[in-house]
Amino acid sequence: MTLLERAGQAAIVQVEDAGALTIQFWSVLRKLPRVVGVSRRWRCAVEQMLAIGASALPMTGIMSLCTGFILALQSASELRRFGALEFVVNLVVIGFTRELGPLITALSVSGRSASAISAEIGTMVVTEEIDAIRVMGLDPVEFTLAPKYLAALITLPCLTVLSTVCGIFAGYLFLAFNMDMSLRVYFQAVAEATLLRDVALMLVKSVLFGTIIVHVGCLEGLRVRGGPEAVGHATTAAVVKSTFLVILADLASTALFYFMGWSSIG
């Protein structure tokens, strides 16, 4: 195959992926009310919330603490030269609310849950469990996919908030260690630096990233054909694709944010 043919085929595959994701997104969205309404589905969704959200708390928290500390440290070493050390707080707060909070949460959840979801659903395809669900007259979307998506919609914003709080707190730890800054002063600076629109952007991003992670995981799982090796491929593909799409979505939403003129302070 020539290079052009290869490029064309790759493009077609990407468009097919995008189309499949969109179709899956709409069919899951339509079934969400059923998840809330039917008690068995809600119980399933709660179990998923524990798996996707609650068990990701320690890892996300620690990752955010580390990143917050690093951000504060790196920015301080540069800002010190301009005598602008007090702006470290602003940088940490804006950095975490606008970017790092949602991104770190998404990367952590993607690694954990995109792989788990695609492996679980892929195995269900291989053992004919998905066929069994269909043949019983039930809908795999309502039975398996929708509870996972609802769980992500609820837990990812919560995790993101936690991540942001941890990151900002780590900034305090650095400044307390470095400058003996008191918590009260830090808190005040944080309150001044936090903008409602930044927090809104943070929550919007978390929902967007959660959507990407769950749907890519489900799609890769449903596409498995074959045996255990295929499930392994699907798991890898799910993590790689969801991470990639999360970062693309991050860029897109950040660009949109700037074009809407919200970047100016105040």
Place this chain on the structure above:
Amino acid sequence: MSYGTRRVLDGVDLDVRRGETLVLLGGSGSGKSTLLKHVLGLAKPDMGSITFDGVDVTRCSPSELGAVRRRIGVAFQAAALFNSLSVEENVALPLRELTRLADSTIKLMVWMKLVAVGLSDAGSLYPPELSGGMRKRAAVARAMALDPEILILDEPSAGLDPIVSAGLDELILFLKRSFGITILVVTHELQSAFHIADRVAMLYRGRLIAVDTKDQFAANAHPRIRQFLDRQPDAAPQVAAEEFIASYLRGSNDDN
């Protein structure tokens, strides 16, 4: 229908009559699994139709398909039990999802099905804790949960020892006699097949080469059927292997 350029099923025309037990035989690659997928509505044929009691499942609406599916019970080859649910919960699932029966009624119906398959004391076990035979029987119990008119069994004896397999055959005969259901069994186990069948059909390379009553089928003179029934291996691979080795040895002798 075809996968890519390979014709998997070609001109298959099969009737299953109400109340009969039809066994579908076929070797590997004959198209049995594909035909089953089509019958269950999991794949669409390029041409033709599949009709259940007048309803064409290749062309009907989703709600009609759902109604038809409720009248069919399926036991898959690998049992396809839900690993996060116990045996009782697995069998109860169709009842909980598709009926409005009270919990106590469902419990009773589940117990009856488990007794019928001989798993009355395994209800609280989970699929990973079951043996192969128990899993297959649990799958049959789940297939029977809604008291279907049609039961479809995919390779029920695959991977089972003769004793357990015979037990499963007796179960199928019991279901046939007690409930008068129509049963379609896909298998390649000849002993089971002739024990439970009313009629036998055989697929070879995507084509239906015979549909007869049990006795007529056993007497059929078609070479492929005879090969299948008499357990004759394909001569070609063995002969080709011998020829290859002979020529290889000859070749190395010439070099010397």
